[in-house]
Amino acid sequence: MSDLTRSVGIVQAQTAVFDTPLHLSSAAVLPTYQLCFETYGTLNAARSNAILICHALSGHHHVAGRYAADDKAAGWWDNMVGPGKPIDTNRFFVVGVNNLGGCHGSTGPSSINPATGQPWGSTFPVVTVPDWVRSQARLADRLGIARWAAIIGGSLGGMQALQWSIDYPERVAHALVIASAPKLSAQNIAFNDVARQAILTDPDFHGGDFYAQDAIPRRGLRLARMLGHITYLSDDGMGEKFGRMLKSGDYQFGFEVEFEIESYLRYQGDKFSDYFDANTYLLMTKALDYFDPAKDLNDDIVAALKKATARFMVASFTSDWRFSPERSREIVKALVAADKEVVYGEIESVHGHDAFLMLDEPYVNLMRAYLNRVAEEVTA
């Protein structure tokens, strides 16, 4: 899988510290904050070839490459970002960023609040997609990027790309919105709340201030991730991979792990609870729930998108039931009604919502073709 010749190679995270207060949607103010980010490729002299990659729910800035030669896993979108890959680092300067509220180096609930000397914990303010976009715009200023050649994201990342195109129209040439939605459905919010309840009711959660208690709400995180994981895969994809396979060959008539799918989900849940912060999970799912760019415009998403000047690529995946193609078509419909340029691809895939991280051939071809278009404009 790892084609090192086409990898961005060994990478290093950077940190940008901001001491201008950031006013958040909730009316709270972050007096200072830092964003953790990575860059790949070279910013050209005209500073016109920069691409921002926005991360999804449990994501971060480590998009491509490895931290050390013996690193087992590469960045989360390494198959899409690198030399000669669709998001070609020979042509583009690619920036990955960890969002505010995150737990991978950007200021978040596990960071120390300078005012108290304690972790923010339960006092960390709720952040929204527009808040993230504003914080990312400051990072762009810092990097000297007046206008992104493209902003790309899947799922929650796609929402950020959409919000960018509305809030900073002059700063976005292309927005690629993949496996996303114009806002969550009730079912989506319901899933998120079950995940949050798993965390909130874990006795080790301590109202969000577990850091000082030497505790981690592992059980809650694990359940949240198991639930999430089920919704990110499709029934067919799961059936193909696991079916009803048993670990020991026959029924044990108990409640220990018997089916391979149980083993897989528990493994994923455990792994997640080792590296992800419970408060961050709560914040990120809330940001998903709150996302609604048309809320202050009488639910008129067309009016919201009218402001955009970017050109759009929207993509969805047939087996994605968490963010189904119908949801992407809502975005397309609104973009057409708002008289925007848009390309839409509905990719045949068994990989469910996670397909945006996979390499289904038509998807890669579409990304490559679209980004070639972007690259031609950059060099022109």
Add this chain to the structure above:
Amino acid sequence: MSATNTLRADLQLIADWVAPSSRVLDLGCGDGALLSWLNRHKAVRGYGVDFDVNNVVRCVEAGVNAIQGNLETGLAEFEDQRFDHVVLSQTIQAMHNTEQILVEMLRVGREAIVTFPNFGYWENRWQILQGHMPVSETIPYEWYNTPNIHWCMLGDFEALCAKNGIRVLERVVMNEEKRIHFLPNLRGSLAFYRVARQPG
């Protein structure tokens, strides 16, 4: 590839009907050749629609905005009277919901341009007389693998238009890149219609 300056003759005829700077929706747009040409030569704005993701990719390569979609389920993505021209080129004979698409085209567009192989062409009739389903340049399939299910001749299409309150603005019949004026339904292999909703 599609960025050549010459268009296939049948697409050129359609292009001639499209007003400069207008909004065009090209249904079943294939590789986007028509829209690509219209973008460059007539500053037209618009979208292609195609069922096949590979065609969407080819459109993107040709610089055309394409939206993947199934025409059989209608044109729900598009609001009423959004376009000046809606094009359906050599596709209507392969559709299940033939009547619905015609009506939908004139819901989302001011004018529709429809082209189809004329089943009344004498060579087709001749092959039927000989006891076979026609196979020709404009109908390049055998009966068992054809995607074409709704054959019609000029009069049939015009009757369907009349039934739906649609007016024929212009009709051209061609045969191997030549316009046919005399006995078009017999001598023409390809029919081109420019239609609009009857006023009132």
